[in-house]
Amino acid sequence: MFIAPHARPQAGLRPADSGIAPGDWDVLSRYWYPLVEADALGDKPVAARLLDVDLVVFRSAQGISVARDRCPHRHIRLSAGEVRDGEIVCPYHALAFDGSGQCTRIPALGRQARIPAAYRLDMFPVREKYGLIWTSLSGGADAQIPTFPDIPDDGTGICYIKTRDWPCSAARQIENFFDLAHLPVVHHATLGNDETMPVSPGRVIQHDDGIALHADYVERPFQGAPRACTYTYRVILPFTIDFTVLDETGHAMKLYDVVAPTSGHACRVFQFMKDTRDIDENHRQLIEGLDAVNIEDIEVLQHLALPDLPLNTHFEVHLPVDNVSYAYRERLVALGLGASEA
Numbered sequence: 001m002f003i004a005p006h007a008r009p010q011a012g013l014r015p016a017d018s019g020i021a022p023g024d025w026d027v028l029s030r031y032w033y034p035l036v037e038a039d040a041l042g043d044k045p046v047a048a049r050l051l052d053v054d055l056v057v058f059r060s061a062q063g064i065s066v067a068r069d070r071c072p073h074r075h076i077r078l079s080a081g082e083v084r085d086g087e088i089v090c091p092y093h094a095l096a097f098d099g100s101g102q103c104t105r106i107p108a109l110g111r112q113a114r115i116p117a118a119y120r121l122d123m124f125p126v127r128e129k130y131g132l133i134w135t136s137l138s139g140g141a142d143a144q145i146p147t148f149p150d151i152p153d154d155g156t157g158i159c160y161i162k163t164r165d166w167p168c169s170a171a172r173q174i175e176n177f178f179d180l181a182h183l184p185v186v187h188h189a190t191l192g193n194d195e196t197m198p199v200s201p202g203r204v205i206q207h208d209d210g211i212a213l214h215a216d217y218v219e220r221p222f223q224g225a226p227r228a229c230t231y232t233y234r235v236i237l238p239f240t241i242d243f244t245v246l247d248e249t250g251h252a253m254k255l256y257d258v259v260a261p262t263s264g265h266a267c268r269v270f271q272f273m274k275d276t277r278d279i280d281e282n283h284r285q286l287i288e289g290l291d292a293v294n295i296e297d298i299e300v301l302q303h304l305a306l307p308d309l310p311l312n313t314h315f316e317v318h319l320p321v322d323n324v325s326y327a328y329r330e331r332l333v334a335l336g337l338g339a340s341e342a
């Protein structure tokens with residue numbers, strides 16, 4: 001109920017009750033993640049979460065800003081406030097903060113008040129790319145936003161699948177995305193095929209920034225005609241996949257899966273796609289179909305009995321087709337993940 005008289009505010013950003021181990025948090029906080037679609041950010045502040053840190057995203061007079069979602073005065077969430085004259089205003093005492101996080105106005109002090117420079121918000125760097133607003137909690141210069149060579153940085157020509165919060169860790173979501181053996185089982189109704197169909201392991205290739213998986217899969221969308229496809233998954237560490245589906249007619253679909261780790265056992269999944277066909281009714285159906293696939297995955301993943309991803313082989317049994325998962329986990333270890341206890 002109280003914070004002790006001798007207690008000092010913690011220096012680091014990681015909440016003390018976070019389920020993400022401190023060492024893992026430090027590693028993951030160096031990367032950039034999307035928080036919200038740029039189109040979804042209107043004139044109201046938007047709440048977001050990253051690695052258990054609550055954030056607010058708003059359009060200030062200086063551009064788009066990302067701040068810690070709390071007023072330094074009495075800890076009300078600023079995402080519950082409003083943006084007025086290019087500044088975010090706390091709904092409790094109407095303290096206003098500009099796009100740099102500096103407090104510019106405290107109505108209770110009157111017009112002549114000199115506001116100390118220390119009255120400011122914790123701010124984070126912001127980038128806009130692929131139609132998404134990105135940030136990095138530690139702003140590490142060594143971490144870049146993933147690069148997708150097949151689409152322009154401003155997102156022109158790409159279509160967005162509905163952003164959803166998934167009830168699993170970002171790493172479990174990534175493993176689900178490249179999991180070949182679940183396709184005819186979980187996605188029997190959408191991608192199709194028979195759950196008794198054997199699934200061959202794909203070929204795993206190591207890259208500097210991650211791994212790639214090349215695999216063959218026969219789709220039967222909505223149990224229609226079989227479609228022999230080549231799947232290429234380019235996994236960009238830690239939580240992004242650049243996915244290509246090539247069918248026998250040469251038709252290619254690109255699907256991008258970009259996962260923000262909101263918490264230890266939850267993530268927000270941003271997906272967008274580009275299709276070589278024209279945007280038409282089929283294309284809309286494709287976007288809806290991809291969302292249906294996501295819903296099928298969410299339905300299963302909510303039943304995870306071991307939400308943490310084992311970074312050794314002892315906790316789960318494995319199939320030959322899990323070779324990609326094995327390679328992915330090894331690369332997560334190489335990033336320094338799993339080195340400390342929660």
Ligand SMILES: [Fe+2]
Nearest residue numbers: 176182186297
């Ligand atoms: Fe799936």
